[in-house]
């Protein structure tokens with residue numbers, strides 16, 4: 001069984017696997033350690049990951065980026081309309097309440113929801129992992145930002161299920177980094193009262209998170225988390241795009257923003273430039289033929305870049321201050337500050353964080369791979385197949401959750417809601433609620449305290465209907481226990497509901513030693529225990545619970561799985577056809593050159609012309625009507641050529657190889 005961690009990034013994802021030697025980050029088919037988080041659609045096939053990257057400019061309308069930001073969102077969501085739309089070139093549409101894309105795929109217009117798109121991408125990550133491990137991939141731990149809400153988390157879990165992955169935990173990304181830190185440190189304090197408090201800061205492509213964690217030997221406890229959900233590398237890229245678009249308007253009289261492809265080229269250019277500026281005090285920007293055959297060039301200094309991005313740099317401080325305040329710790333309690341994520345390489349960002357804490361930043365973790373490694377470690381801890389050092393993780397929820405219900409006339413002074421999981425409640429955690437009811441009833445979960453939940457997220461989480469509730473035998477209200485759980489993924493669920501009954505039981509009272517000593521009673525009377533009546537709650541029976549939530553139901557998941565399987569099969573056929581076509585082409589070139597050289601004396605002169613003609617015919621066919629043929633036709637053609645080719649090769653081998661073999665046999669005797 002596989003033990004895999006996936007850092008699902010907005011720009012790129014990283015995969016780590018646990019092996020006996022330890023945790024390794026694996027490479028994809030083009031030997032990159034990070035795979036672009038992109039899905040693209042063509043007329044013959046889908047392109048996933050690296051393949052989609054090559055489609056980004058030429059097929060931009062059918063290439064979808066920012067997959068992570070689309071998870072669990074609706075089309076009308078303000079964040080989709082006002083922010084994400086600018087980063088996505090494909091047409092966004094509404095599909096049964098979910099945001100979806102409308103693309104051209106296999107020469108048809110098709111609509112895919114965000115969950116389906118993520119599932120497609122996960123299918124690719126699964127393939128990459130399989131290619132490396134060569135064993136079926138199932139158990140995984142996937143990273144999500146700590147601020148992901150219930151519906152966003154459900155979308156990722158659904159996508160994993162559609163892709164055939166068994167997600168053991170959705171792991172908050174900065175907690176994953178913290179686990180990687182904790183498990184490798186051998187000098188963590190033993191004393192639970194004197195933990196080591198470490199700050200983890202992750203600024204990636206689209207968001208920024210801070211987590212303060214207390215470590216003692218074998219355990220980490222998340223004290224607080226804070227976020228800026230809209231601050232990441234892409235914001236810095238955007239302001240450079242805006243800046244250079246203005247510069248080029250003046251300098252070259254071209255309007256980059258009027259041309260999608262030009263805008264794309266500029267985006268790619270400024271991202272490179274931004275990275276150069278992290279290590280140099282100035283950097284050039286050169287883009288050939290950006291539009292209308294114009295080559296553009298410019299130069300910018302780090303100082304200018306910092307001036308341009310001052311408003312972004314200013315936003316670094318608030319989450320740091322918030323996290324520190326919520327942790328209840330003082331600056332001097334902070335042992336160290338660890339940074340991860342690509343955008344923490346920007347010098348002004350580093351300086352701001354370091355200044356806030358009044359200490360040098362630490363780079364103990366691999367900035368790009370820490371989250372994936374942490375996820376793989378968590379998968380190893382949770383998976384039965386792997387033995388790792390026990391390390392317990394106590395995470396917390398970002399948002400307070402309340403549960404509401406309808407009051408009943410029998411209990412007029414009953415409250416109608418309860419804050420069940422306050423902000424920073426431990427994950428996972430179980431809470432049992434008691435209701436007095438005669439009839440089936442519903443409870444609903446909401447995010448509470450709107451000032452503690454981000455704007456634009458719907459406060460509604462889920463509804464649970466408790467069925468088959470009946471009065472007691474005397475017609476009274478039954479006592480119902482509802483077991484709610486903030487599960488390991490950070491998702492609210494109701495695991496079970498049951499009726500309990502109050503019964504009066506007779507219980508023998510234990511006679512304590514002191515009572516015995518105090519009493520003047522005769523020994524045989526004193527040893528006779530008193531009998532008292534106690535009320536006890538006894539479980540009577542389970543009640544069915546029907547839940548409605550933001551994720552997909554079982555039928556929808558099965559449907560999506562079938563669709564995904566069809567697309568996988570269709571992609572595979574296209575890939576196999578391509579392989580067969582290449583095999584035919586290669587064979588033609590190879591044998592044609594060989595019959596003129598090393599095979600020449602083994603070709604039957606009567607056949608030579610016919611064979612060469614056949615090879616040429618096939619070559620021409622390949623570039624003409626055979627350009628787009630089927631796998632079986634390519635295979636047939638290859639077989640036909642081999643009828644000529646194989647006997648030639650056999651004669652050659654006999655003549656060349658056998659004497660060699662005989663010689664080596666002689667030598668060895």
Ligand code: ATP
Pocket residue numbers: 008009010011012013068203204205206207232233234271274275276278340341342343344345346368
């Ligand atoms: P997210 O965590 O937001 O989902 P991600 O995990 O895909 O995104 P990372 O891989 O951590 O993001 O970081 C990618 C970002 O870091 C990009 O915006 C990239 O331009 C930026 N980046 C990478 N290296 C550097 C550098 N040397 N200087 C400045 N920025 C950099």
Ligand code: MG
Pocket residue numbers: 007008009010173204205341371
């Ligand atoms: Mg990231």
